Amino acid sequence: MGGETRKPRREAMLLTAAIGLVLSAIGIVIGLWIDWFPIQGSTQAEDIDTLWDVLVICSVPVFVGVTAVVLFSAREFRQKPGEEHLDGPPIHGNTKLEIVWTAIPAVMLIALCGYAAVVLSNIEEAPASGQEDRVAVTGEQFTWTFEYTAPDGKKFSTNQLYVEQGKSVKFDVRSKDVIHDFWVPQWRLKIDAVPGVTTGYRVTPTRTGVYPVVCAELCGLGHAFMRQSAHVLTPARFDKWMTDMAAKKAAGAAPAAGGTAAAGGETAAVDGKALFTDGNGDATACGACHTLADAGTEAATGPNLDEVLAGQDAAAIKTSIIDPNAEISEGFGEGIMPPNYGETLTPAEIDALVKYIADATKK
Ligand code: CUA
Numbered sequence: 567m568g569g570e571t572r573k574p575r576r577e578a579m580l581l582t583a584a585i586g587l588v589l590s591a592i593g594i595v596i597g598l599w600i601d602w603f604p605i606q607g608s609t610q611a612e613d614i615d616t617l618w619d620v621l622v623i624c625s626v627p628v629f630v631g632v633t634a635v636v637l638f639s640a641r642e643f644r645q646k647p648g649e650e651h652l653d654g655p656p657i658h659g660n661t662k663l664e665i666v667w668t669a670i671p672a673v674m675l676i677a678l679c680g681y682a683a684v685v686l687s688n689i690e691e692a693p694a695s696g697q698e699d700r701v702a703v704t705g706e707q708f709t710w711t712f713e714y715t716a717p718d719g720k721k722f723s724t725n726q727l728y729v730e731q732g733k734s735v736k737f738d739v740r741s742k743d744v745i746h747d748f749w750v751p752q753w754r755l756k757i758d759a760v761p762g763v764t765t766g767y768r769v770t771p772t773r774t775g776v777y778p779v780v781c782a783e784l785c786g787l788g789h790a791f792m793r794q795s796a797h798v799l800t801p802a803r804f805d806k807w808m809t810d811m812a813a814k815k816a817a818g819a820a821p822a823a824g825g826t827a828a829a830g831g832e833t834a835a836v837d838g839k840a841l842f843t844d845g846n847g848d849a850t851a852c853g854a855c856h857t858l859a860d861a862g863t864e865a866a867t868g869p870n871l872d873e874v875l876a877g878q879d880a881a882a883i884k885t886s887i888i889d890p891n892a893e894i895s896e897g898f899g900e901g902i903m904p905p906n907y908g909e910t911l912t913p914a915e916i917d918a919l920v921k922y923i924a925d926a927t928k929k
Contacts, residue, residue: 575642586634590627597622607752607777607798608769610689614754617685624674689755690768692734698768699735701727705746705759708788709904710779716812724811725849725910727779727796729771730804736768747783750796756782771798787899791867794850814912836915838922849910852919855903860926868903869895875927883927884920887911 598619606612643654692698702713713723727750729735739748741759749756753769781792799807842861845851853863857870874895875883885892888908891900904910911919 578638578642582634582638586627586630589634590630593626593630594623597626603754604752605773606754607750607773607775608754608771610769611752611754611772613685613689617682620681621678624678628671628674692736692768697734699730699733701729701735701737703727703737703739703748703759703766704742705739705748705781705785705792706742707744707786707901708781708792709906710746710748710781710792710794711906714808714811716808718812720812720815722811722815723906723909725904725906726794726845728804728807729796729798731771731774731798731800733801734768734770737766739765739767744785745783746781746785746792749780749782750777751780752777753796758783774798774800786901788902791855791902836918838918838920839926841911841915841919842922846911846915849907849915850904852923858923858926869898871923871927875923878924878927880920880924883923884916887916887919 602618603611603615606615700715704711704713709725710727711723711725712727713721714728715721737748737757739757739759740763741761743761745761746759747756748759750769752773753771755767755769757765757767759765775798777796777798779794779796781789783789785792839861841851842858843851843853843863845854852858852871853861853865855865855867857864857866857872859872875886878886890903890905890907894900908916
């Protein structure tokens with residue numbers, strides 16, 4: 567290696583470094599400019615998004631640096647014509663260089679891990695006792711169930727998640743069968759639901775509204791449909807919901823001695839069609855997954871009810887609602903439909919729904 571190759575090589579290195587700096591700057595600007603996440607829906611979200619931004623700022627120059635060295639070396643040290651039978655130059659280690667390229671990543675990793683640990687401990691910090699709601703979350707193929715304890719101590723379960731704006735809520739997450747993952751993207755936190763173990767996290771929702779509850783662990787055929795809703799209510803509305811649900815569950819749990827009449831006087835006239843298209847705030851709407859011409863729904867997650875229920879009697883329709891796995895329509899997997907409609911609908915609601923569907927599918 568004579569002096570004449572040295573000078574161009576030094577220039578090439580400087581040029582590569584300059585290009586790398588510019589590309590790093592561009593990469594960081596793009597990385598910070600891209601809107602990676604949905605809106606921030608919890609107090610935890612801001613800390614987590616800042617952590618993400620710091621990681622982007624640190625990792626873009628590393629990526630650009632490594633890529634630059636690879637491209638520079640491939641160009642500078644490539645085999646030139648006439649060198650086919652030559653050995654490469656006898657290179658020995660460079661202690662100074664090795665210390666530098668070990669120390670820089672080590673320092674970066676320790677600093678970033680330390681920062682991440684601080685963020686984690688901040689967002690997991692428990693509020694003063696009594697200042698937190700608790701919800702037991704259970705995953706199963708392929709639905710989530712949320713269990714609440716009413717102020718009178720009675721427990722009740724729902725198929726939709728309801729939480730209070732501005733108040734910390736602790737989720738105790740379990741699974742009945744395989745591993746699922748409890749995730750509300752707007753809150754940024756997710757955790758596996760592992761059979762035999764109780765996991766969990768806490769969030770303080772900051773925005774009212776309806777957000778998706780997503781299963782983020784491949785758990786079987788119905789995984790993609792294991793989606794429900796998280797409703798963030800103002801404290802006043804949440805209290806009212808809690809009171810209503812506790813009362814309704816108490817009524818629904820009473821023995822159904824007189825059939826529909828036993829489900830409480832206020833549910834005397836349940837609108838089966840409205841129930842089909844909108845659900846009851848607890849049970850998911852049938853129309854969210856099923857096509858039914860009369861109701862104007864067109865979803866295809868479950869069978870088309872105009873086809874599979876045409877001519878079926880009320881008893882068969884009732885069975886397919888409360889025991890969906892008793893008979894599976896061709897082309898659909900077992901267990902895709904939540905098996906607990908018998909619990910999330912009151913007897914009066916089930917009767918109204920059966921009557922509506924029977925009428926709508928009668929040709
Ligand atoms: Cu449960 Cu994916």
